[in-house]
Amino acid sequence: RYKSFVLYGMPAQLLSTGGLELPVIFITAIYSTSEAGQYGIAHLLISIPIALIGNAVGDVFYAEAAKNGRKNPEALLRLSEKLIKKLVLLGILPTILLVLFSPWLFGFVFSSEWKTAGEFAQILAVLGLFRLVLTPVTRVFIVFEKNLALLLINSLRVLLVVLSFGGSYYFDLSIHWSLAIYSASMIFIYLITYVYSRRIIKSLPKEPKQS
Secondary structure, rough: OHHHHHHHHHHHHHHHHHHHHHHHHHHHHHHOHHHHHHHHHHHHHHHHHHHHHHHHHHHHHHHHHHOOOOOOHHHHHHHHHHEEEEEHHHHHHHHHHHHHHHHHHHHHHHHHHHHHHHHHHHHHHHHHHHHHHHHHHHHHHHOOHHHHHHHHHHHHHHHHHHHHHHHHHHHOOOOHHHHHHHHHHHHHHHHHHHHHHHHHHHHHOOOOOOO
C-alpha cells in the first residue's frame, strides 16, 4: 500500500518543485539574467504571503481531512468550499492592487530599477490568487493516497511550463507575453487539480459508524 508514496509521491513532489523553479531557468536562457532577477523578485514577493497563509490553512484542512474525511465526506466538501470563499475574500483586494498598481509600487518601494519586477508581478498576480485559494484543498491527494493522480497532474504542470516558454522562444515573444502564457497555463493546472480534488472527496466511501 505504502510503496505508492515512494514510486509516485516523491516524484510528484519533485515535479511540483521543478514546476515552480523552471521559469527562472527558462527566462535566463531565453532572455537574460537581468530579466530572471526581476522575475525572481516579483515571484518571491508574491509567493511569501501565499506560502505563509496557504500552508497554515492547508495544515488545518489536512488535519480535518485525515481525521474525519472518510467519516463525513459531505462535511469535508463544505469545509473546502468555506475555506475557498474565505481565501478569495482575503486575497482579492491585494490581487486587484497588484494588477492595477504594482509597477508604481515596486518603483516607489524598491527604486525605479525594479519597475520591471512590478510589471511581472502585475502579470503573476492572478496566478498567485489561484494558488492561494486552491492549493490548500489539494492536500486531499496526499491524505487519501492519490499519489499516481498527483504525479500525472504535476507531470502535466512541468510539460505546460516547457511548452509555454518553448513556444515563446519559437515565436520570439516578449517576456511579458511569455509570463502571461505561463500564468494562464498554471491557472489551468490549478483548476484541474481542484476539480479532481472535489471528485476525490465526493467519491469517498463512508465508513460505518461505530456503535
